[in-house]
Amino acid sequence: xxxxxxxxxxxxxxxxxxxxxxxxxxxxxxxxxxxxxxxxxxxxxxxxxxxxxxxxxxxxxxxxxxxxxxxxxxxxxxxxxxxxxxxxxxxxxxxxxxxxxxxxxxxxxxxxxxxxxxxxxxxxxxxxxxxxxxxxxxxxxxxxxxxxxxxxxxx
Numbered sequence: 001x002x003x004x005x006x007x008x009x010x011x012x013x014x015x016x017x018x019x020x021x022x023x024x025x026x027x028x029x030x031x032x033x034x035x036x037x038x039x040x041x042x043x044x045x046x047x048x049x050x051x052x053x054x055x056x057x058x059x060x061x062x063x064x065x066x067x068x069x070x071x072x073x074x075x076x077x078x079x080x081x082x083x084x085x086x087x088x089x090x091x092x093x094x095x096x097x098x099x100x101x102x103x104x105x106x107x108x109x110x111x112x113x114x115x116x117x118x119x120x121x122x123x124x125x126x127x128x129x130x131x132x133x134x135x136x137x138x139x140x141x142x143x144x145x146x147x148x149x150x151x152x153x154x155x
Contacts, residue, residue, distance in 0.1 A: 002119050002120055002121050002122070003119070003120050003122070003131050003134075003135055004117065004118075004119055005117060005118045005119075005120065005135055005138050005139065005142070006115055006116070006117035006118075007115070007116055007117075007139060007142035007143060007145075007146060008113055008114065008115040008116075008146075009113070009114055009146040009147075009149070009150070010108045010109070010111050010112065010113045010114075011111050011112055011114060011149075011150060011153050011154060012110065012111045012154060013111060013112055013153050013154060014111075014112060015078045015079075015105045015106065015107055015112040016077075016078045017112070017153065018078075018105050018112040018114050018153060019077055019078040019079075019081075019103075019105045020077070020078070021152060021153055022103055022105075022114065022149060022152075022153070023051060023052060023075070023081055023103075024050045024051050024052060025149070025152055026044065027041045027044050027060060028041050028042065028043065028044065029148065029152065030145045030148050030149060030152075031141075031144075031145055031148075032148065033144055034063060035137060035140040035141035035144055036136075036137040036140060036141075037091070037137055038137050038138065038140075038141045039062040039063040039064040039066070039091075040062070040063040041060055041061070041062060041063070042061050042062060042063045043060075043061040044058050044059070044060055044061070045058065045059040045061060046058050046059045051072065052072075052075065053072065053075065054072050054073055054074050054075050055071070055072065056071070056072045057069060057070065057071045057072075058070050060085075062090060064090055064091050065090050065091075066088065066089050066090015066091055066092055066093070067087070067088075067089050067090065068085050068086070068087065068088050068089075068092075069085070069086045069087035070083050070084070070085055071083060071084045071086070073100075074102075078105055079104065079105055079106070080102055080103060080104045080105065081102070081103050082100070082101065082102040082103075083100075083101045083102070084098065084099070084100055084101070085098055085099040085101060086098045093123070094123060094126055094127070095122060095123055095126065095127040095130050095134065096120055096121065096122060096123055096127060096134075097121045097122070097123045097127075098121045099118050099119065099120050099121065100118070100119040100121075101116070101117065101118050101119075102116075102117050103115070103116055103117075104117065114146065114149065116142055116145065116146065118138065120134070
């Protein structure tokens with residue numbers, strides 16, 4: 001069974017602003033810090049133009065030496081965008097075969113609620129056994145990313 005992981009935060013901005021700023025924000029700005037065993041993102045390669053169109057791909061280089069291929073799979077402004085992580089190398093490879101990720105944007109009072117979610121495909125028995133610990137680490141990683149997003153969204 002693929003674990004569903006999600007974290008949300010509400011910001012004092014419009015849904016449109018939250019979407020329009022989050023989608024093209026450099027990953028190195030959002031994920032600049034390690035959390036437990038989940039590494040920071042050090043570099044993004046092979047991206048043509050602004051990250052904005054379904055079908056685009058890029059290579060994510062992690063601080064632990066691993067890499068991940070990201071494919072933008074859906075862009076539905078201002079409600080959501082989705083992506084697939086594949087070709088995982090480095091320390092995460094024995095645990096995960098892939099991830100379906102999505103960012104969701106919805107009105108919340110006078111602001112916008114932003115949710116970042118992952119559906120993780122664990123690799124074999126080892127990956128399945130590690131998922132409860134991975135999920136706890138991911139939630140901390142997500143909390144950090146949503147804190148960084150606040151600094152970017154709210155002037």
